[in-house]
Amino acid sequence: MDVDAEPKPDPLIKQGAEGRVYRIQFLGKDAVLKERFVKTYRHPELDARLTKERIRAEAKSIVRCKNAGICTPAVYSVDFSTNRIIMEYISNSETVSDYIYKLSDMSNEKHTEELKNVSAEMGRVIGKMHHNNIIHGDLTTSNILVQHIDNCWKLFLIDFGLSYTKSSDEDKAVDLYVLERALLSKHSDVSWFFDNFLTHYAGFNKSTERVVKKLSEVRSRGRKRTMVG
């Protein structure tokens, strides 16, 4: 696909380990451009393969999520020659990570209630995603956006570069394990957050309930865990 003229990568929104995200205008719409860098430490063939795989995974999973009724930014354009993907810009949004920091900083009852709602909604959204056999591959609070509209908010899943489609409980449980560890390392002050998330995730339907059972198996598997009993 040809993107008319070189898009002006002016305001840089995010510089991650994998690439840069810029805010741009695309056919008159607010959009973001995500550009994956060439990783020169990797063998060029391996790098090309991985970059291509990840761009493809991202586009594919976003479409699958859309079909399942899960909010994600819409894909406008994919360009394998420049490793660029252009997506919808989610206005008035911040990462769940930032939102948690904000809410837990001014901890009062109202904010705790709000945090509970966020974790519950995360449980439902990720439950739905797993029910549709989409594995995210890098679930962290930085990869979920909260969009504020008036007094409401909505969650958007982003960063599907490591995602794939699989129906096994094992893969879904590992996905949850990655999220749990990310929460532990970043938001250890709200330790109940993951438990509340899990309750609502398990409550989504029978299939997610099974995954939660599998999770305890995955947890006990980390190397050199002290064995109890």
Place this chain on the structure above:
Amino acid sequence: MVITLGFEGSANKLGIGILQNDKVLSNCRRTYVTPPGEGFLPRETARHHQNNIVDLLQESLSKANVKPHEIDVICYTKGPGMGGPLVAVALVARTVAQLWNKPLIPVNHCIGHIEMGRLVTGCENPTVLYVSGGNTQIIAYSNKKYRIFGETIDIAVGNCLDRFARVLKLSNDPSPGYNIEQLAKQGKKLLPLPYVVKGMDVSFSGILTFIEEKAEKYLKSGEYTEADLCFSLQETIFAMLVETTERAMAHCGSNEVLIVGGVGCNERLQSMMHTMCVERGAVLYATDERYCIDNGVMIAHAGALMFKSGFHGKWEDTFCTQRFRTDDVVVTWRD
């Protein structure tokens, strides 16, 4: 002035080191080398340590020019590692501690690597990649613990390399990983291998099975040479390690990387990590084989830090354990 004696023998290396404060007085090591195609087994490795440890202790004392009565504290590896070899070495550490009437400090092997790396390179607060035959972890310090951000969910990276070296019947002298590294330098053609990264965790067992199964076919047909296979394996698994390390750095906002553990000697891994660091304006710290590979000095150093920060253990607690996680240790010597 504190003189510390450290014993290490959690795998096939037997190491005894003596430190005077931060100065290395001696760092002696003997390695149990098995024939090509064979790995080291716990019982034979323990016997190797038993047969060598008294000589090695005398050698390290005389090299350091230290008399037993001048030693202030004795340290040994409590774990993780292979049961037999750990016990063989701990037995001697306990015996000399009793004989010479010195305090005995049990040290976590991984903490030994990290602290030795910090001492040798002088880095402050790095993201640590700990890669060896038994361990693969991405570690960062926070709030009195070395926290594991990512790790292997199955076998260690060094184990993956060692076992592939056995398939090719490469020599285990000085180490199978070293011989893979040398052979890989002549490799040119990249075999596409599975690339398994899950968040910040990695997995190597699938890659090993894949390459073990295909190796014979490719070598026979001449499609890939032994060098190509070593090259492909290294390029793939090291890329996984560098990628997850970079992700951990982004997560913690860190701009220092320290590589420790036996696989950390690998120059290709170091150069890939260096490239990544340059790209993000970070600094790489690595050590050479004296301190990357298991040694007694690192145990002495970590134990000395524990000792100086007021560690008082009970004699009953000077046992060994095969399972001892890096994040189980409370780091009393750092803020």
